[in-house]
Amino acid sequence: MILAENVAKEFTLHNQGGTVLRVMQGASLAVAPGECVALTGASGAGKSTLMRMIWGNYRTDAGVIRVGGLTVSHAEPRQIIAMRRAGLGYVSQFLRVLPRVPTLRVVAEPLLALGVPQPEAETRAAHLLSRLRIAERLWSLSPTTFSGGEQQRVNIARGFIHPYPALLLDEPTASLDAQNRETVMQLIEEAKARGTAILGIFHDEGARDRLCDRVVDVTGFRPEVQA
Numbered sequence: 001m002i003l004a005e006n007v008a009k010e011f012t013l014h015n016q017g018g019t020v021l022r023v024m025q026g027a028s029l030a031v032a033p034g035e036c037v038a039l040t041g042a043s044g045a046g047k048s049t050l051m052r053m054i055w056g057n058y059r060t061d062a063g064v065i066r067v068g069g070l071t072v073s074h075a076e077p078r079q080i081i082a083m084r085r086a087g088l089g090y091v092s093q094f095l096r097v098l099p100r101v102p103t104l105r106v107v108a109e110p111l112l113a114l115g116v117p118q119p120e121a122e123t124r125a126a127h128l129l130s131r132l133r134i135a136e137r138l139w140s141l142s143p144t145t146f147s148g149g150e151q152q153r154v155n156i157a158r159g160f161i162h163p164y165p166a167l168l169l170d171e172p173t174a175s176l177d178a179q180n181r182e183t184v185m186q187l188i189e190e191a192k193a194r195g196t197a198i199l200g201i202f203h204d205e206g207a208r209d210r211l212c213d214r215v216v217d218v219t220g221f222r223p224e225v226q227a
């Protein structure tokens with residue numbers, strides 16, 4: 001469901017004399033439906049870079065990335081947009097929203113984009129916000145002024161509102177209290193049980209051990225390690 005085969009990546013620093021940084025080579029992994037795989041490796045090893053290539057934000061210089069039926073590494077922008085709507089969810093560490101959009105709407109948005117009627121989309125958004133303990137008095141406000149942990153939970157609600165067949169998670173339990181961390185772990189377990197293929201970065205070792213079936217260390221994909 002999420003597949004990388006022999007992926008390579010380099011960055012050209014145009015504003016620093018055109019220096020070329022080779023950061024990844026021969027990166028291969030596969031995440032099956034219902035499986036959760038953790039990306040590990042020291043800071044700077046390339047975890048986010050690989051996630052961004054799968055999400056379609058960074059170009060893949062060599063190799064192939066597939067998500068569901070789409071070859072992301074060679075896809076057109078409109079195909080990437082369609083994949084993000086229905087096929088691949090992404091819970092990033094930080095919430096990015098338009099100003100002045102109420103929280104309930106922010107969370108319902110992925111369903112509205114898929115054509116789910118507004119009352120149903122908002123009912124499902126309300127259910128998830130309640131589960132994640134976002135006080136109801138906050139639902140009509142923009143989340144831009146919320147606390148770090150509240151913003152993260154709004155982000156998680158938005159990432160889990162549609163049953164995406166594949167999901168990228170970037171430290172989903174960071175900055176959460178014990179109760180909310182437990183709720184998020186349950187959401188991830190429910191997604192696995194319905195067959196979602198999950199690839200994530202988990203610095204929270206307890207969460208990683210409980211949720212992940214396998215670990216892929218991206219250090220092995222560093223060009224200098226292979227040389």
Ligand SMILES: Nc1ncnc2c1ncn2[C@@H]1O[C@H](COP(=O)(O)OP(=O)(O)OP(=O)(O)O)[C@@H](O)[C@H]1O
Binds near residue numbers: 023
């Ligand atoms: N847009 C970019 N331009 C230039 N270099 C980049 C870019 N993005 C990442 N890199 C480089 O690629 C390497 C891998 O970075 P990446 O952010 O993927 O590491 P990471 O494993 O996610 O680290 P962390 O755990 O600290 O988030 C680093 O050396 C980084 O400097």
